[in-house]
Amino acid sequence: MDLNVQQNNKGPIIEFAGVSKTYNSGTHALADVNIRISKGEFVFVVGSSGAGKSTFMKLIMREEKANSGQIKVNGFDLTKMPRKQIPMLRRTMGIVFQDFRLIPNMNVFDNVAFAMRVVGKPSRIIRKEVSKALSMVGLGHKARSMPNQLSGGEQQRVGLARALVNSPDLIIADEPTGNVDPNMSYEIVSLLSAINAKGTTILMVTHDHNLVRDFKHRVIMLDGGRIVADNAGGFEQ
């Protein structure tokens, strides 16, 4: 535990204090979660199906609201924040989807540019930043391709470029490697690690034990809505 503090002496970017989430259906998805993630960390979130991993991520991006406790993300107090503030919170984070969510009738460039256009960035900056993000994920040469001309791994790298392009402080990814083959999974986590090395905080849900073992990042394990393990340097096997 102390390792964490030692490893990251920067301020917190995510703080959960006594957070519980019960869905309207009555399911207790999270119970009394206390966690602190510092700026610049890379965190794997693991746990069996139904453990509450996606719920944890949705609370961070304020797609769901906690029933009790306090959540702070990037300086926003999510439990007190009005709905109108949600877009401002989201602009500080990049989101990677398991199902890629590329718009099929837009080429790679436009898919990435979309994330900038809809928050009103000027086109001069869009051109520059999109090219940068695409070369960062190694797809500079595929800018004019359509999504259906790409492999699953390439599509997810486009998704990664889109999450990156607005230079977020935090990237959250719920099973980003869930739909790609193992080799590609390594490539994607390597990319995320490279992005992390430049200072961006990464939060990634995964079921893939190999990834968690090979990339030595902090691991938070959920079970039945509670945090049951939190190891700074990967799995203690």
Added chain:
Amino acid sequence: MRLGSAKYLFGEGVKNVWVNRLMTIASVGVLTACMVLIGLALLISFNVDKALGNLEQQNVVMVYFNDKNSVLYGDSAPILAEGETFDAKNITDSQFLVHNKEEALSIVNEIKGMDNVADATYVSKEEALESVKKTMLEGKEQYFEFLDEDGGNPLSDGARVKLSDMATFNETVEKIKAVSGVSTVQSQGELADVINSIKSGVGMAGVWIVLILLVISLVIVSNTIRVTMYNRKLEISIMKAVGATDGFIRVPFVVEGVAIGIISAIFAETLVYFCYRIATDTIMGSLGTSTIVSFSSKALLLLGVFVAIGVFAGVFGSIVMISKYLKKEGSEFSAI
């Protein structure tokens, strides 16, 4: 908002119209139909108004004064002092109010100054007799020569009063009756009542038709927008995830709604023009009336009404739908 974003949002809205063209055609069709009905209802009511206006212009009331003749021939009761009895052969000046032309003219002026009176002109009993002779006794003058003898004219001095508004016809007549020196008022109150009830009937029917059609228009547009929204779920989820504001997400849908509204307005104007031309040609051909309201005099007004309806339905229809959708938490992250 930046010019770039504005162009982007507008372009997206127009694109929606095309991508969604089957739905667009359907809703433009229904919206146009609603507008055409509203337009025709308006044109009918303009024509009713005009026809009634012609009737109204003929609406003149005759006012007779309380003069010697009015007492003598029984239109007014004599004004009697206590203990005095009425003797038709010896009527005194104090038994009636209007004794000469000056007094008559001052009453005419008083009436002229009343609200809702367009004009009032003095009519002497001699003039009144002339017009009675002209209209009622034509060809039989020889039987009525006694009327020209001194004291043979039984009519009273009076005034011809023209009213401006039918709606307050009866109240005005009552006010004129209350003027000191007025004996009787001859009016066609029933005509006023009929005109007023036709007017308010047409008005009420018009209001209901317009309201119902407006609701239909709103429903149509919002359903079209719902289809677009469904088609663009993916884009909306990404927009929400990257922090686009609700206002921004809404714009293309509002543009789409307004575009549908304006296209419909243009179709409606054209259709109403042709419908009205066919209708008026037929009516004029068979009735030979020339008192029909011309389309060109109302063309701009109608276009304005159609565009207003189109924009209203477009803006509200889309905002209602999209706001309902955006309020729903979720769908950004989970599978769509």
